Amino acid sequence: MKGETIGLSSRHTTVGDAPYWWRFYEELDRSRRWQGAMFDALGFGPLETPFRIAFRTPRVLLRAYHDSVDAAAPVVVIVPAPIKRPYIWDLAPSSSVVQRCRQAGLTVYMIEWTLPATGDRRLGLADYGERLILECLNAIKRRASAPIFLAAHSLGGTLAAIFAALHPGQVQGLVLIAAPLHFGPRVGVFGPLAAAVARVQLTGRIPDRVPGSFLSAISFLASPHTFGAARCADFARSLANPQALRTHLQVERWTLDEMPIPRQLFEEVVELLIRKDRFVRGTLEVAGRRVTPECLRVPLLCVADGRCRIVPPNAVVPFFQATRSSLKTLLWYEGDIGVSLQHVGPLVGRSAHRHLWPAILRWVHRAARQTVRARVTG
Numbered sequence: 001m002k003g004e005t006i007g008l009s010s011r012h013t014t015v016g017d018a019p020y021w022w023r024f025y026e027e028l029d030r031s032r033r034w035q036g037a038m039f040d041a042l043g044f045g046p047l048e049t050p051f052r053i054a055f056r057t058p059r060v061l062l063r064a065y066h067d068s069v070d071a072a073a074p075v076v077v078i079v080p081a082p083i084k085r086p087y088i089w090d091l092a093p094s095s096s097v098v099q100r101c102r103q104a105g106l107t108v109y110m111i112e113w114t115l116p117a118t119g120d121r122r123l124g125l126a127d128y129g130e131r132l133i134l135e136c137l138n139a140i141k142r143r144a145s146a147p148i149f150l151a152a153h154s155l156g157g158t159l160a161a162i163f164a165a166l167h168p169g170q171v172q173g174l175v176l177i178a179a180p181l182h183f184g185p186r187v188g189v190f191g192p193l194a195a196a197v198a199r200v201q202l203t204g205r206i207p208d209r210v211p212g213s214f215l216s217a218i219s220f221l222a223s224p225h226t227f228g229a230a231r232c233a234d235f236a237r238s239l240a241n242p243q244a245l246r247t248h249l250q251v252e253r254w255t256l257d258e259m260p261i262p263r264q265l266f267e268e269v270v271e272l273l274i275r276k277d278r279f280v281r282g283t284l285e286v287a288g289r290r291v292t293p294e295c296l297r298v299p300l301l302c303v304a305d306g307r308c309r310i311v312p313p314n315a316v317v318p319f320f321q322a323t324r325s326s327l328k329t330l331l332w333y334e335g336d337i338g339v340s341l342q343h344v345g346p347l348v349g350r351s352a353h354r355h356l357w358p359a360i361l362r363w364v365h366r367a368a369r370q371t372v373r374a375r376v377t378g
Helices: 017-043 097-103 125-141 155-166 188-200 212-222 224-238 242-255 263-275 317-322 340-346 350-377
Strands: 051-059 060-062 077-078 107-113 148-153 171-179 285-286 289-291 300-304 327-331
Touching: 017 212, 017 242, 051 125, 051 188, 051 317, 060 125, 060 212, 077 097, 077 125, 077 155, 107 125, 107 188, 125 148, 125 155, 125 188, 125 263, 148 340, 155 171, 155 263, 155 285, 155 289, 171 263, 171 350, 188 212, 188 263, 212 224, 212 317, 212 340, 224 340, 242 350, 300 317, 300 350, 327 350, 340 350
Parallel strands: 077 107, 077 148, 148 171, 171 300, 300 327
Antiparallel strands: 051 060, 060 107, 285 289
């Protein structure tokens, strides 16, 4: 394997010279942060809702979007994907899920994953899919007793689903938006993504922190259309609508805010979830405990998108069908112009905020009422 080229022209960029390879991506991360600062200077940075930090540990912050807690208001805890900054949920007032939830009378928190330190290479699914979420929920429960719902997108949804299956008594509902839950060679881009990683043959040479730019590069390699041509096409279609164009550019700015992830989390996601599909197959173990879709019994709402190549319906529906939730709903997102990546359209798209999110929030209130009635009668 030593001396095998990976695709850069320099004779030093080989698997056998892995430190140079990873330094390249670390430098690329810094370059992309500089590009993001240019977007900010042009006025396309995020316009986030004010928040306070309600809880913190070395690897997570818990944002609170309220000054005082309404004891009767259902609580929504947003679980973002750990590979990007979380403000895609709160991009601007017109495209903010945080704002929609607050306007619907919900108490809103959001988990913010912090940058892993060099010594955090052993943080994996047991930390991101259980321990850190549990610590945040325990902090919330010290302040409120209302029903708690997890709302999550993309890989954040995978982590939230694992948590809810491990701890069904900790949450009263789960909202999963374009979350990859079932994997296979013909299921979205994740199969080709894992194959791309295998072709690079980096086993045993991955650094403690996997650079965000590397994750973006292998994503593009897995699906050039999704991460390249489709974004250009969305830009062209957005030119006629200033609001759509602005959202497109804000999402493009967000794509530059990549975060490294710990080595173990990267390896477990690729090997256990993507390559072996252990969650849906019922063979996944987290912290020594088996976790399966059948373990999930809380109310469940999933959002799928028939046009999304990253998380197509067959990445969602098998998991949805396998759960034992007594109340479960599958909603469909129909797409938007001006979202750059179709995958984040359910969070920022105009039609999503006009049609999809009102339906999601009605479902949350319905599930919360059902939980309260069960507590009273129980």
